[in-house]
Amino acid sequence: MSTPAPRGWNTWDVQFHTGWNHLPGGLRLRFALRDNDGTLFDGFTWRHGLVRLGHHTVDGRFASVEVAAFDTGLKLTASGGPDDLVVRAETAGRAAPVLLVDEATGFGGLPVDVAPDGVVTHGSETWLLECEPSPLEQDGAMLVLAPDTTVRVRPAGAPRVDARLEPGPRLRTGGWLGDSGDAMSRALTWNTIYAPDLGRVLTPTSRDFVCAEREGFYGRWALHTWDTFFTGLVAGWVDPAYAEGIFAQILDQADARGMLPNRVSDDKGRTDDRSQPPVGAYTVLKAYLGSGLSARTRRDSLLRRAFPTLRAWHAWWLAARVGPHDLLAWGSDPMPGDAESATVDRARRESGLDDSPMYDDVALDPATHTMNLADVGLNALQVVDAEALAVMAALLDEPAESYVEYATAAGARIDALLWDGDRYCNRWAGGQFSAHSSPTLLYPLLAGVPSPERARAVADALLAPEALGGYPPLPSTARDDPGFSTRYWRGRVWAPMAFLAVEGVRRYGLDAHSGPIVDALLRLFLGEWTAHSHVRENYPVVPGEDVRPLAARSDGLMGWGGLLGYLAIQELADPRPDGWRFAHPGRTASVEGLALTEGHLSVRAADRLVVALDGRPLLDLPAEVLVTGYERDETVVRLRVSGGAGDIAVAVPPAADGRSEVAVRIGDEAGTRPVEAGVVRIAVPDAADVVVEIL
Structure with a gap:
């Protein structure tokens, strides 16, 4: 299975x-507001009148905005x-809701x-289009609606259906996590679109x-790519x-x-002259590990689909x-007919x-194009990539x-030369070290390069x-870097960046560093979501800065911004190569509806x-x-407990439900x-391995 199939009613007109359009034909119903002077407006974007996103299912059959x-x-x-749609349109104010019926861009022009x-x-x-109450006015395919109207559309001759309730299980969070789960989900599902020229549903970052x-x-x-x-x-x-479909669209x-x-x-x-940071194997492996509670239940199809491409x-x-120094460097290859290829600007990209600022003064070596x-x-990321590929290879019985x-x-x-x-x-080609500093300098921790002391x-x-450090933490350029500013990748x-850096700090168990950072990043994430319904491309490094205008270069709803919520959820539940980590974050929190192949996982602290x-x-x-x-x-159930002794309860596997006792x-x-x-029910000492097994 991939991203949703291109059929039925959905919100995928980019x-x-x-607007709701029907695939594969392209019939569209879109809603606008009309002022008293007759002016219409339907160009709702994050900078122009888009207020708040409601729940949106992956298949597009339920959405609220x-x-x-x-x-x-x-x-x-x-x-x-698949073919019927019910839309409830509610207004409050002087303008009237308007329904426009047309064909979406990129179809047959019928x-x-x-x-x-x-x-x-x-x-x-x-x-058949029905409005309750009846439209106040109609001018061809434009209908002026009453302030509160229910619009129904179905194929002519098909029976009428009533509005459906919001579908069931979904990612939800509470307590310390706030509604970060909703923010993460909606930044994905509301960015799913249909590309008529490809005949394919895509989820770009924004x-x-x-x-x-x-x-x-x-x-x-x-x-x-890395987006x-x-x-x-x-x-x-x-x-x-x-998720597997999203990975496939770039693979x-x-x-x-x-x-x-x-x-x-x-x-x-x-x-074709350049790539993007090699984060593929790490993210695919992480998603695979999070898809189930054991190797028997996880999505092998994801690994089998991704591994050959990631290996290449x-x-x-x-x-x-x-x-x-025989180390890797960013570059750009010369491409026939592309005058901007093999340039410094392309290598930066x-x-x-x-x-x-790390790349302000670089030059491109004409021999290596780096x-x-x-x-x-x-x-460091190439080492991380190799480690993830090694795990994937072992799971797939590959070398x-x-x-x-x-x-x-x-x-x-890396440890010796950098x-x-x-x-x-x-490090410059001449041997000098660069004075610039950013979170990328923490990536060797993610690669497991340094000793614990280092x-x-x-x-x-x-x-x-x-x-x-400071608030907010992990600016894209260090505050004491001479190139630091409040703009784009300069601050x-x-x-x-934050995700990769925190994952590295966590790898070494430096919880005194990672915990406060994750908490601060969650506050930043929830602040923008609560105030503006934003999951941002990038977040202001100066508290109070308005990054909404176009010139500020921060998109209002970008899928990868959800990584800040993902980092916080990992404090409770984190899938790792050696098994899941579950922990109490030290404050009341909950996550429900983590989608696994076995069902929906929840953790309540x-x-x-x-x-x-x-x-x-x-x-x-x-x-x-x-x-x-x-x-x-x-x-079998396997786990390791540490941090304290106590009485624990462990659910036995389904095959043991009818047994009166099991091996422990x-x-x-x-x-x-x-x-x-x-x-x-088991009384366990601190730092003990526990195995519950059916003999």
């Missing part, structure tokens, strides 16, 4: 958040089946006729960013199949060399981007950090040794308040920590107990324990 113009609010709530009796003709299709008619930079669609990988990662907990763009392009779009084509992309970097700067972030060997050797080279006293630094020294130095807080699947508790623990390495399949091993002690209502 231009309009207030609020907009405003002419001092009037308009709330639209829609639900439907005329649309709306008869006074509500019969709609679109090519060979005939539909529909505003890709659509020229919404002040975007492309025609009607574009995909960017899409991060979007797929966040989507994994909304719907694993949906499909690999060229014959194995390179994934920086960007591919409808009007500007491909960037990893090899491309080693063939195409070796620069100073390959980094994903378009205007970072920067004259060995980059800490790129080299993994070369990835392990590369990660070990490349990590040692270490400058108390931190890792980019990792702590890096975190202490870089996360000082005058550098990358704004970007979720992808209050006086105790309770992990449940489809409402049935899997673990019930004292608040101070940390669980790592949790795996569960049909015959706690550390070296083995025996059998009684089962009551499918649960084993």
Whole structure:
């Protein structure tokens, strides 16, 4: 399964958040507001009247949105089946709601006729449109509606259906997490669009960013490589199949060399001269691990689909981007007919950090087509990529040794060649270390490069308040960097950078650093969502700065911004190669509806920590107990407890539900324990491995 199939009613016309179109034909119903002087407005974007997003299902069959113009609010709530649609339009203010019936852009250009009796003709299709109450006015395909109107449309001759209720399980959060789950989900589902030229449903990072008619930079669609990988990662907990489809849409763009392009779009084509940061294997592996509670239940199809492409992309970097000191450097290859290829500007764009001060003074080596700067972030991410590929290879029974060997050797080279006293630094071809500092200098921690002592020294130095600490934390350029400003990659807080940096700090168990950072980033995330319904492309580094205007260069709804919510959810539930980690974040919090292949996972942290699947508790623990390495399949549950001793309850696998006792091993002690209502209750010491097994 992939992103949704292109059929039925949905909100996937890229231009309009207030439009519903029917696929594959393209008939569209879009809503506008009309002022007293007859002026119509339907160009609702984040900078022009889009107020708040409601729930939106992955398949588009339920959606709710609020907009405003002419001092009037308009709330639209829609639900439907494959061919029927019911929309409730509610207004408050002087302007009138207007329904416009036409054909969406990019289809066959067929005329649309709306008869006074509500019969709609679109090519060979005939539909019945009903409004309750009846329209106040009708001018052809434009209907002026009463302030509160229910609009129904169905194929002519089909029976009438009533409005459907909002669908069931979805990602929800509460307590300390606020409604970050809603923010994460809606930044994905509301950015899902249909590309008529491809005949395909896509989820770009942002529909505003890709659509020229919404002040975007492309025609009607574009995909960017690292943007899409991060979007797929966040989507994994909304719907694993949906995430797999998002990953596939960029994996499909690999060229014959194995390179994934920086960007591919409808009007500007491909960037075959350059790629983007190699985060594919890490995000795909993370999404795979989060799709189930054991190797038997996770989505093998995701690994099998992604591994060959990711393996080839990893090899491309080693063939195409070796620069100073035999380390990797960003670059751009010469392309026939492309005068801007093999230039410094294009090499900067390959980094994903378009205007970072780290690359202000770089030059491009004409022999290698790489920067004259060995980059800490790129080299570390390639090691991370190798480690993830090694895990994936082992799971797929593919050879993994070369990835392990590369990660070990490349990590040692980073440690030897890019270490400058108390931190890792980019290094010029002439041997000098760059003075510039950004969160990319924390990426070696994600790669497992430094010793624990060196990792702590890096975190202490870089996360000082005058550098990358303070509030908000992890600006894209350190505050004490001479190139720091409040603009774009020169200072704004970007979720992808923050995610990779925090993941690195977490790898070394530096919770005193990572915990406050995650909390501060969550406050930043929820602040914009609560105030503006925004999940931002980047977040202001100066509290109170308004980053909404177009000139500020911060899109209002971008999927990868949800990584800040993802980081916070990981404090409660985090899938790792050795099993799930469950922990109490030290404050009341809850997450419900994490979508797994087995069902929907929830974690509630209050006086105790309770992990449940489809409402049935899997673990019930004292608040101070940390669980790592949790795996569960049909015959066994494994976990490690630490942080404190206590009585825990562990749900046995389904195959043991009817048994009166099961085998239990706690550390070296083995025996059998009684089962009551499918649960084993165990008193465990601190730092113990626990296995519940059906013999």
